[in-house]
Amino acid sequence: ATIIEILAHRTIAQSGTTPILFVSLYIYIYIVFLILFLSLITKSLTFVQGAGTEEACLIDILASRSKAEIKEIIATYKKEHGKSLEDDVCGDTSGMFQRVLVSLLTAGRDESTKVDEAQAVQDAKDIYEAGEAHWGTDEVKFLTVLCVRNRNHLLRVFQEYQKISGRDIEDSIKREMSGCLEDAFLAIVKCMKNKPAFFAERLYKSMKGLGTTDSVLIRIMVARAEIDMLDIKAEFLKMYGKTLHSFIKGDTSGDYRKILLELCGGEK
Numbered sequence: 001a002t003i004i005e006i007l008a009h010r011t012i013a014q015s016g017t018t019p020i021l022f023v024s025l026y027i028y029i030y031i032v033f034l035i036l037f038l039s040l041i042t043k044s045l046t047f048v049q050g051a052g053t054e055e056a057c058l059i060d061i062l063a064s065r066s067k068a069e070i071k072e073i074i075a076t077y078k079k080e081h082g083k084s085l086e087d088d089v090c091g092d093t094s095g096m097f098q099r100v101l102v103s104l105l106t107a108g109r110d111e112s113t114k115v116d117e118a119q120a121v122q123d124a125k126d127i128y129e130a131g132e133a134h135w136g137t138d139e140v141k142f143l144t145v146l147c148v149r150n151r152n153h154l155l156r157v158f159q160e161y162q163k164i165s166g167r168d169i170e171d172s173i174k175r176e177m178s179g180c181l182e183d184a185f186l187a188i189v190k191c192m193k194n195k196p197a198f199f200a201e202r203l204y205k206s207m208k209g210l211g212t213t214d215s216v217l218i219r220i221m222v223a224r225a226e227i228d229m230l231d232i233k234a235e236f237l238k239m240y241g242k243t244l245h246s247f248i249k250g251d252t253s254g255d256y257r258k259i260l261l262e263l264c265g266g267e268k
């Protein structure tokens with residue numbers, strides 16, 4: 001008989017002899033501890049995850065959209081909510097994370113394709129000195145480069161950074177920062193390097209492991225369906241050795257699955 005059956009069918013009073021009483025008590029305490037322990041683990045896991053779903057949503061959108069798209073988002077937000085998106089973001093966030101979001105919102109990024117060689121070398125040095133070569137981190141330097149420079153220029157900065165520091169910029173961000181700020185800077189760097197790969201990773205993480213973060217899955221599938229879904233699927237397959245289609249199929253069910261697969265398109 002299993003422990004549960006023993007416990008269910010034999011109360012302490014019924015068990016009579018002392019050894020059995022102790023064994024039952026022991027098993028009972030063991031189970032209570034196990035439950036407490038497991039709930040503690042689940043709690044601490046949600047704590048370490050860093051950005052909650054709402055912060056992650058802000059990061060995903062603001063880090064990946066162009067100047068024109070952000071302007072449109074701000075206008076639509078104003079029309080639908082009668083409030084300024086910037087004010088609401090400021091009301092809900094704080095510190096450097098807030099400054100990064102506002103910087104992305106005010107769309108100060110240069111969108112030309114010009115690479116200024118000397119400036120790129122200087123930017124890489126500045127970031128290195130503000131981070132790895134500095135006790136603590138001067139996050140403002142990261143912000144001025146990552147939120148302002150154009151994509152081609154940044155790709156050059158990342159190369160130069162690797163040369164100077166011997167590290168990938170993503171590793172340094174992970175070493176120097178934490179929480180939402182780390183997530184925001186990482187998202188910016190990943191979007192600059194390869195936007196479809198960034199979304200492939202977000203989709204993968206929304207489904208792998210226990211449960212599915214439906215809000216992330218839905219948002220990205222709907223937002224990218226007609227933009228770069230083919231590229232995202234190709235990156236997904238390259239990164240995880242499985243098709244996005246098969247992943248969604250295995251992780252969802254019913255009409256919800258049908259709609260997501262429709263947005264995903266064919267297996268390939």
Ligand SMILES: [Ca+2]
Pocket residue numbers: 130131132133134135136137176
């Ligand atoms: Ca440092």
